[in-house]
Amino acid sequence: MPASAGPVAPEILADIAAASRILAARGVVDGFGHVSMRHPEASDRFLMPRALAPALTEPADIMEFDLDCAACDGDDRKGFLERFIHGEIFRARPDVGAVVHSHSPSVIPFGLVTAPMQACFHNAAFLAGGVPVFDIACDHGDTDMLVSDNAKGVALARALGDRPVALMRAHGSVACGPTLQTAVFRAVYTEVNARVQHWALALAGDAETLASLSDEEGRLADQPNQTAGRRAWDLWRREIRDQTGW
Amino acid sequence: MPASAGPVAPEILADIAAASRILAARGVVDGFGHVSMRHPEASDRFLMPRALAPALTEPADIMEFDLDCAACDGDDRKGFLERFIHGEIFRARPDVGAVVHSHSPSVIPFGLVTAPMQACFHNAAFLAGGVPVFDIACDHGDTDMLVSDNAKGVALARALGDRPVALMRAHGSVACGPTLQTAVFRAVYTEVNARVQHWALALAGDAETLASLSDEEGRLADQPNQTAGRRAWDLWRREIRDQTGW
Amino acid sequence: MPASAGPVAPEILADIAAASRILAARGVVDGFGHVSMRHPEASDRFLMPRALAPALTEPADIMEFDLDCAACDGDDRKGFLERFIHGEIFRARPDVGAVVHSHSPSVIPFGLVTAPMQACFHNAAFLAGGVPVFDIACDHGDTDMLVSDNAKGVALARALGDRPVALMRAHGSVACGPTLQTAVFRAVYTEVNARVQHWALALAGDAETLASLSDEEGRLADQPNQTAGRRAWDLWRREIRDQTGW
Amino acid sequence: MPASAGPVAPEILADIAAASRILAARGVVDGFGHVSMRHPEASDRFLMPRALAPALTEPADIMEFDLDCAACDGDDRKGFLERFIHGEIFRARPDVGAVVHSHSPSVIPFGLVTAPMQACFHNAAFLAGGVPVFDIACDHGDTDMLVSDNAKGVALARALGDRPVALMRAHGSVACGPTLQTAVFRAVYTEVNARVQHWALALAGDAETLASLSDEEGRLADQPNQTAGRRAWDLWRREIRDQTGW
Numbered sequence: 001m002p003a004s005a006g007p008v009a010p011e012i013l014a015d016i017a018a019a020s021r022i023l024a025a026r027g028v029v030d031g032f033g034h035v036s037m038r039h040p041e042a043s044d045r046f047l048m049p050r051a052l053a054p055a056l057t058e059p060a061d062i063m064e065f066d067l068d069c070a071a072c073d074g075d076d077r078k079g080f081l082e083r084f085i086h087g088e089i090f091r092a093r094p095d096v097g098a099v100v101h102s103h104s105p106s107v108i109p110f111g112l113v114t115a116p117m118q119a120c121f122h123n124a125a126f127l128a129g130g131v132p133v134f135d136i137a138c139d140h141g142d143t144d145m146l147v148s149d150n151a152k153g154v155a156l157a158r159a160l161g162d163r164p165v166a167l168m169r170a171h172g173s174v175a176c177g178p179t180l181q182t183a184v185f186r187a188v189y190t191e192v193n194a195r196v197q198h199w200a201l202a203l204a205g206d207a208e209t210l211a212s213l214s215d216e217e218g219r220l221a222d223q224p225n226q227t228a229g230r231r232a233w234d235l236w237r238r239e240i241r242d243q244t245g246w
Numbered sequence: 247m248p249a250s251a252g253p254v255a256p257e258i259l260a261d262i263a264a265a266s267r268i269l270a271a272r273g274v275v276d277g278f279g280h281v282s283m284r285h286p287e288a289s290d291r292f293l294m295p296r297a298l299a300p301a302l303t304e305p306a307d308i309m310e311f312d313l314d315c316a317a318c319d320g321d322d323r324k325g326f327l328e329r330f331i332h333g334e335i336f337r338a339r340p341d342v343g344a345v346v347h348s349h350s351p352s353v354i355p356f357g358l359v360t361a362p363m364q365a366c367f368h369n370a371a372f373l374a375g376g377v378p379v380f381d382i383a384c385d386h387g388d389t390d391m392l393v394s395d396n397a398k399g400v401a402l403a404r405a406l407g408d409r410p411v412a413l414m415r416a417h418g419s420v421a422c423g424p425t426l427q428t429a430v431f432r433a434v435y436t437e438v439n440a441r442v443q444h445w446a447l448a449l450a451g452d453a454e455t456l457a458s459l460s461d462e463e464g465r466l467a468d469q470p471n472q473t474a475g476r477r478a479w480d481l482w483r484r485e486i487r488d489q490t491g492w
Numbered sequence: 493m494p495a496s497a498g499p500v501a502p503e504i505l506a507d508i509a510a511a512s513r514i515l516a517a518r519g520v521v522d523g524f525g526h527v528s529m530r531h532p533e534a535s536d537r538f539l540m541p542r543a544l545a546p547a548l549t550e551p552a553d554i555m556e557f558d559l560d561c562a563a564c565d566g567d568d569r570k571g572f573l574e575r576f577i578h579g580e581i582f583r584a585r586p587d588v589g590a591v592v593h594s595h596s597p598s599v600i601p602f603g604l605v606t607a608p609m610q611a612c613f614h615n616a617a618f619l620a621g622g623v624p625v626f627d628i629a630c631d632h633g634d635t636d637m638l639v640s641d642n643a644k645g646v647a648l649a650r651a652l653g654d655r656p657v658a659l660m661r662a663h664g665s666v667a668c669g670p671t672l673q674t675a676v677f678r679a680v681y682t683e684v685n686a687r688v689q690h691w692a693l694a695l696a697g698d699a700e701t702l703a704s705l706s707d708e709e710g711r712l713a714d715q716p717n718q719t720a721g722r723r724a725w726d727l728w729r730r731e732i733r734d735q736t737g738w
Numbered sequence: 739m740p741a742s743a744g745p746v747a748p749e750i751l752a753d754i755a756a757a758s759r760i761l762a763a764r765g766v767v768d769g770f771g772h773v774s775m776r777h778p779e780a781s782d783r784f785l786m787p788r789a790l791a792p793a794l795t796e797p798a799d800i801m802e803f804d805l806d807c808a809a810c811d812g813d814d815r816k817g818f819l820e821r822f823i824h825g826e827i828f829r830a831r832p833d834v835g836a837v838v839h840s841h842s843p844s845v846i847p848f849g850l851v852t853a854p855m856q857a858c859f860h861n862a863a864f865l866a867g868g869v870p871v872f873d874i875a876c877d878h879g880d881t882d883m884l885v886s887d888n889a890k891g892v893a894l895a896r897a898l899g900d901r902p903v904a905l906m907r908a909h910g911s912v913a914c915g916p917t918l919q920t921a922v923f924r925a926v927y928t929e930v931n932a933r934v935q936h937w938a939l940a941l942a943g944d945a946e947t948l949a950s951l952s953d954e955e956g957r958l959a960d961q962p963n964q965t966a967g968r969r970a971w972d973l974w975r976r977e978i979r980d981q982t983g984w
Contacts, residue, residue: 030438031478032369051474053481081474105438108367109446112456121846121908122883123770135457144466145368145459170367170459192768192843198445199936200847205944206451210850211873213883213908220882228789228819232769235791276684277724278615297720299727327720351684354613355692358702381703390712391614391705416613416705444691452697522930523970524861543966545973573966597930600859601938604948627949636958637860637951662859662951690937698943 002066004073005042012040013059016047018240019184020054023100025239026188029054033102033172035187036086037180039064046090050077059246067091068150081148088153089160089176096176098183103172106194111167117193119213120200124193125225126164126177126186128218134159135169145171165190181233182226248312250319251288258286259305262293264486265430266300269346271485272434275300279348279418281433282332283426285310292336296323305492313337314396327394334399335406335422342422344429349418352440357413363439365459366446370439371471372410372423372432374464380405381415391417411436427479428472494558496565497534504532505551508539510732511676512546515592517731518680521546525594525664527679528578529672531556538582542569551738559583560642573640580645581652581668588668590675595664598686603659609685611705612692616685617717618656618669618678620710626651627661637663657682673725674718740804742811743780750778751797754785756978757922758792761838763977764926767792771840771910773925774824775918777802784828788815797984805829806888819886826891827898827914834914836921841910844932849905855931856950858938862931863963864902864915864924866956872897873907883909903928919971920964 023029039045049061064072069087119128160166177183269275285291295307310318315333365374385401406412423429515521531537541553556564561579611620652658669675761767769791777783787799802810807825857866898904915921
């Protein structure tokens with residue numbers, strides 16, 4: 001049984017619970033989906049709510065796991081079946097501080113076809129450079145589609161590579177970033193960008209190429225997003241604080 | 247006049263009324279549509295609200311019917327014209343514990359065309375294996391489109407076969423499951439899946455096949471949905487309890 | 493100056509004001525659009541709010557007009573510029589008891605193309621049999637697009653013919669019915685049907701015909717809509733009563 | 739350091755803050771986007787909120803800038819990075835009294851393709867006559883996509899020309915008008931029109947031309963919009979007053 005890396009400031013636990021509720025309020029998650037954050041003091045531990053609907057998460061629901069996704073200090077509350085998405089991305093990607101997994105409905109279609117997601121506007125700059133698609137069937141054949149053990153988490157992390165977002169075929173997507181705020185921002189704007197791209201492709205027809213962000217524009221535009229992007233977090237976080245008191 | 251199979255626990259009546267309101271809150275029903283549950287003590291009786299808008303249903307509005315859709319104990323409140331959808335599915339399908347009928351707007355288009363619904367993500371796994379389309383005109387010619395007697399209910403149940411969902415041409419759809427919670431879950435995710443499939447097909451164009459769930463993936467993924475799916479019910483049920491006190 | 497046909501019951505004035513708010517709450521009107529009702533005691537008078545946003549209408553805002561659209565008893569409040577839509581339909585159509593004019597966004601596209609609206613499900617049965625398109629430019633050349641005098645109202649009423657709904661090119665639509673409740677129902681379900689038909693046509697592609705309601709199915713299905721349709725009105729009306737107290 | 743042109747009536751500051759919140763409530767802006775108004779007493783000054791999410795703006799957040807976009811009287815609060823959009827349009831367009839910049843999701847697609855926006859209904863009459871697309875890459879090569887200095891603002895104002903709306907490739911759009919109310923109206927109806935046009939083009943297919951407003955119809959219809967359009971402002975403004983007390 002892994003030991004905890006030590007207590008976490010209450011504001012951080014509140015931010016993780018708030019992130020769950022923010023994602024629900026923005027339509028990125030519904031009764032399902034989850035967000036996690038690497039332990040601020042220990043790169044081999046991460047923090048994640050116990051298995052419940054994101055909109056109901058409280059700070060006290062946050063559990064601590066090691067990168068094998070075993071609960072620390074014998075916490076026997078039920079964790080999410082798919083916490084292996086998070087553990088294996090944290091293991092493979094030292095630059096990642098937070099991970100969101102969701103089934104946001106505009107994004108799923110891009111995992112069912114060959115048309116690649118593109119960065120259609122500057123707030124989704126992080127998508128420029130490519131969005132890989134993870135097909136669980138490649139390594140694991142017919143499954144229940146869930147990333148429910150370490151081996152499946154490893155396969156997903158490999159498909160993600162060094163990118164901030166990966167699609168999961170017939171399932172959803174994963175978004176990550178250096179901070180909780182950036183991971184949430186990317187999950188939200190992956191969904192918004194998907195809506196924009198659906199209509200842009202419908203307008204364009206088959207023959208025309210979208211004038212989306214170039215890779216270099218994407219690289220440049222992702223920088224102000226990570227600072228100015230705090231404005232969005234401040235707005236969303238305040239809505240939750242007004243509702244919950246924390 | 248059929249006799250009642252006996253009183254039902256108040257929590258069950260509240261859950262049926264809550265199911266009506268949940269379906270309204272999720273956009274699956276509007277002023278129309280209905281949900282029913284087989285009587286927990288009698289396989290030849292079912293429970294269903296009197297005819298009113300689902301969002302207004304109270305526990306006291308739940309009536310009891312036999313499988314011919316006659317009200318028990320001479321309850322003379324007005325039942326839904328289309329309660330025969332429910333009675334005949336309960337008769338034909340001993341495995342079914344609950345039925346939802348709705349006109350959810352993203353689903354109706356699939357009843358007007360030859361393109362079949364597919365299971366586009368794991369929460370809609372129950373759609374893998376096929377979604378039949380019931381055309382009331384096949385057996386009954388020009389009608390008012392309503393399944394308003396036993397013969398029409400029999401024809402619908404026959405079209406449904408052993409599947410969890412059937413489309414009704416130029417009308418709506420029906421979803422069923424072993425429990426009230428699963429039937430509601432399936433009605434909600436049939437609508438979500440329809441939205442996903444619309445965009446997926448638009449992206450794919452004519453030539454490409456969607457990488458939707460295989461039949462075997464659908465069979466495997468439907469199992470965790472029925473347990474983890476309780477998370478969605480718990481979220482939705484709590485919203486109704488917060489609003490109504492029951 | 494025309495004289496009033498006499499006072500109207502307060503409940504009727506409240507229902508007209510509520511109809512305005514219902515249409516706003518259902519997304520059929522925004523800051524613009526209006527609903528009217530023929531005077532219950534005088535076929536040559538009609539009742540309609542003064543010019544203001546539908547969501548703000550109070551019972552005291554209802555004015556009375558003659559069929560030339562002059563305000564009765566010298567009421568000098570500002571009426572809607574387009575009240576001539578209503579007056580001329582009431583004049584041409586003795587069977588019509590209420591009229592709705594709206595710019596609901598899913599409906600406008602059908603006034604810009606040659607594809608006809610079809611009745612895609614039974615609640616929109618009133619659309620079977622055809623939805624004419626009124627082009628103000630046919631009789632009046634370049635205008636500000638508004639039906640702002642009797643001659644333009646006559647042209648619109650002529651295009652409507654004996655139908656319940658007409659589209660207005662690059663503007664919106666008009667829906668009417670024997671009662672206030674039915675006219676509101678038709679305005680709402682014209683919008684819902686438009687959303688359904690957009691996706692149905694996208695699925696069908698060019699070659700396939702939609703399995704929409706036949707003319708006879710439409711005729712038959714429109715009858716239960718006018719009685720069962722009261723359920724929708726009761727739901728919507730109650731929401732307004734809960735908000736306003738009237 | 740530029741000097742202030744003098745104090746502004748509190749009602750005007752409240753209207754600018756309310757305009758920010760109106761745009762958020764209508765889905766035109768989210769955590770990003772901004773609105774400005776020319777100083778009522780000085781054509782070479784403009785008023786604009788400090789950098790924060792539009793939905794949170796208070797009257798005290800409004801700053802004053804000169805047309806070089808330097809803050810007046812040494813106000814050292816952080817302004818929006820893209821205030822140069824506003825300053826350079828005010829400089830180039832003496833007829834403009836207010837400017838809105840947004841990333842409304844239905845509009846962005848039209849900046850990624852060659853299909854031009856058209857005026858699909860009379861409330862969007864201001865779009866007739868053409869909607870230019872500004873591509874920041876034409877003059878400035880690969881950038882972070884932000885109009886973050888005077889030179890980029892000049893390039894945008896040049897692309898806008900004498901039109902009320904311009905699209906910004908892979909970014910968003912800008913709408914302007916003689917008054918704050920008209921600029922807000924145009925930003926809102928640019929978004930609504932985009933939704934209408936998406937579906938109209940989907941219905942039309944490649945071969946058919948939309949029966950949208952002619953240039954002359956657009957010119958004529960834009961006039962009543964600017965007076966009757968006050969109805970929409972009055973509705974939206976009242977919602978904000980009910981929420982904030984100002």
